[in-house]
Amino acid sequence: MTNQNNVIKFYSGEQIPVELHKVRMVQKLFLKPIEERKAAMEEAGFNTFLLSTKDVFLDMLTDSGTNAMSDNQISSMLQADDAYAGSQSFYRMEKALREVFGKHYVLPAHQGRAAENIVSQAFIKKGEVIPMNYHFTTTKEHMELNGGKVLEIYADDALQIKSDKPFKGNIDIDKLKDVFSTYGKEKVAFVRMEASTNLIGGQPFSMQNMRDVKKICEENETMMVLDASLIGENAWFIKQREEEFKNAEIKDILLEMCSYADLVYFSSRKVSSTRGGGIVTNSKDLYMKMRDLLVLYEGFLTYGGMSVREIEAMAVGLNETCDETVISQSPSFIAYAVNELDAAGVPVITPPGALGCHIDAMGFLPHVPQTDYPAGALATALFIISGIRGMERGTISSVRDENGDDIPADVELLRLAFPRRVFTLSQTKFVIDRVKWLYENRELVGGLEWVEEPPLLRFFMGRLKAKGDWPEKLMAKFKEDFGESL
Numbered sequence: 001m002t003n004q005n006n007v008i009k010f011y012s013g014e015q016i017p018v019e020l021h022k023v024r025m026v027q028k029l030f031l032k033p034i035e036e037r038k039a040a041m042e043e044a045g046f047n048t049f050l051l052s053t054k055d056v057f058l059d060m061l062t063d064s065g066t067n068a069m070s071d072n073q074i075s076s077m078l079q080a081d082d083a084y085a086g087s088q089s090f091y092r093m094e095k096a097l098r099e100v101f102g103k104h105y106v107l108p109a110h111q112g113r114a115a116e117n118i119v120s121q122a123f124i125k126k127g128e129v130i131p132m133n134y135h136f137t138t139t140k141e142h143m144e145l146n147g148g149k150v151l152e153i154y155a156d157d158a159l160q161i162k163s164d165k166p167f168k169g170n171i172d173i174d175k176l177k178d179v180f181s182t183y184g185k186e187k188v189a190f191v192r193m194e195a196s197t198n199l200i201g202g203q204p205f206s207m208q209n210m211r212d213v214k215k216i217c218e219e220n221e222t223m224m225v226l227d228a229s230l231i232g233e234n235a236w237f238i239k240q241r242e243e244e245f246k247n248a249e250i251k252d253i254l255l256e257m258c259s260y261a262d263l264v265y266f267s268s269r270k271v272s273s274t275r276g277g278g279i280v281t282n283s284k285d286l287y288m289k290m291r292d293l294l295v296l297y298e299g300f301l302t303y304g305g306m307s308v309r310e311i312e313a314m315a316v317g318l319n320e321t322c323d324e325t326v327i328s329q330s331p332s333f334i335a336y337a338v339n340e341l342d343a344a345g346v347p348v349i350t351p352p353g354a355l356g357c358h359i360d361a362m363g364f365l366p367h368v369p370q371t372d373y374p375a376g377a378l379a380t381a382l383f384i385i386s387g388i389r390g391m392e393r394g395t396i397s398s399v400r401d402e403n404g405d406d407i408p409a410d411v412e413l414l415r416l417a418f419p420r421r422v423f424t425l426s427q428t429k430f431v432i433d434r435v436k437w438l439y440e441n442r443e444l445v446g447g448l449e450w451v452e453e454p455p456l457l458r459f460f461m462g463r464l465k466a467k468g469d470w471p472e473k474l475m476a477k478f479k480e481d482f483g484e485s486l
């Protein structure tokens with residue numbers, strides 16, 4: 001069967017994404033009154049990471065480890081084979097990885113960043129560069145810890161908020177050639193491509209781009225590494241947006257994508273809706289360079305820091321990544337939200353990507369300067385008026401320079417994650433409605449300032465407060481418009 005799109009047409013002509021699953025296990029949610037939401041936000045120091053889920057209605061902080069598991073995944077966890085070495089659970093996962101990614105050697109790791117640690121230690125030497133479409137937070141840290149330098153070589157317009165370019169995650173081929181001529185192939189540790197490029201709005205690359213990158217890697221005898229954490233959704237976009245693949249099977253798209261990479265690593269928190277991670281390759285030589293590090297940092301070769309239950313669920317989840325109804329669910333709900341918000345004039349990243357709906361906070365709150373943290377302010381305002389928890393991806397997530405000044409982020413984004421098969425369409429409509437209301441009342445939202453600013457990873461643990469009494473004014477307007485409604 002081809003083109004198992006979640007989007008269906010109503011008799012009225014309206015098109016909506018429909019849930020191609022039924023809910024058989026549920027978790028109760030609480031939508032608290034606005035006074036309690038505002039108090040919870042104050043308690044959390046205007047930082048959505050510090051909220052307790054008992055105060056959150058829709059948790060759109062991240063898709064990491066929060067995707068819904070299938071009935072088959074849950075039931076597989078009961079047959080898990082507990083053994084330090086040689087567990088049957090591991091062999092089932094190894095088989096799934098060989099089938100889905102087409103790679104023979106498998107190294108399990110406790111999560112994606114653990115795989116990054118091993119890849120970076122094994123293949124990056126001090127002074128080397130690593131060209132890539134865009135960095136991911138943990139990727140960059142591991143590469144720099146090992147003395148490497150990240151070079152982001154996306155196309156000039158990839159960070160443009162409003163765009164109709166289908167593959168903003170592509171590597172710019174001319175820039176890649178320049179990297180090799182500037183540094184020389186000896187100084188390039190490897191080229192990294194990240195599927196559904198996380199930090200620029202979940203934007204995919206095309207298969208043609210992979211082929212072009214591979215060709216240059218081969219000419220320069222340089223290894224190509226694929227971060228496959230969000231590969232399912234990228235494969236879905238290739239099928240949707242790249243003419244050559246419109247009738248292709250997802251499993252064939254996945255195999256072709258992986259075939260260009262010498263080494264593939266991933267976070268199972270995303271790709272297979274479980275926990276854990278891993279590295280796969282067809283090269284015995286590359287495998288041997290990583291094997292001993294794996295045992296040192298993660299655990300024995302047949303569990304790598306994961307529980308056997310996770311390993312079983314991962315094997316099943318990997319096969320489900322080939323199912324179009326699974327991998328299209330999150331992108332089709334994101335597309336619905338992005339298109340509705342875009343039509344209402346709300347500044348959102350287009351075209352819609354994977355993992356979440358990304359709101360441009362500088363376009364949303366032009367009166368809040370970057371020094372007052374517009375993305376953080378927007379995240380807190382949205383929580384107060386709706387109980388929806390998003391994640392700030394802007395200057396608060398950045399750092400200060402040696403003079404103690406903020407380094408303004410390239411883009412100020414509020415990310416509303418759509419974990420796979422977690423939210424329904426009425427919940428999605430609630431998100432759209434409350435974001436639209438906030439946009440109409442945007443002039444009421446002010447900035448934030450620090451109360452406690454940790455020197456390291458300040459976005460996780462830092463505490464802020466509102467500049468002025470804007471949260472009170474926002475609450476008053478909400479009550480005027482919505483009355484007793486939550």
Ligand SMILES: *Cc1c(COP(=O)(O)O)cnc(C)c1O
Nearest residue numbers: 111112113136198227229267269
């Ligand atoms: C989440 C993520 C990682 C890190 O994975 P963890 O399991 O959270 O450690 C690496 N790369 C990408 C693209 C990711 O999205």
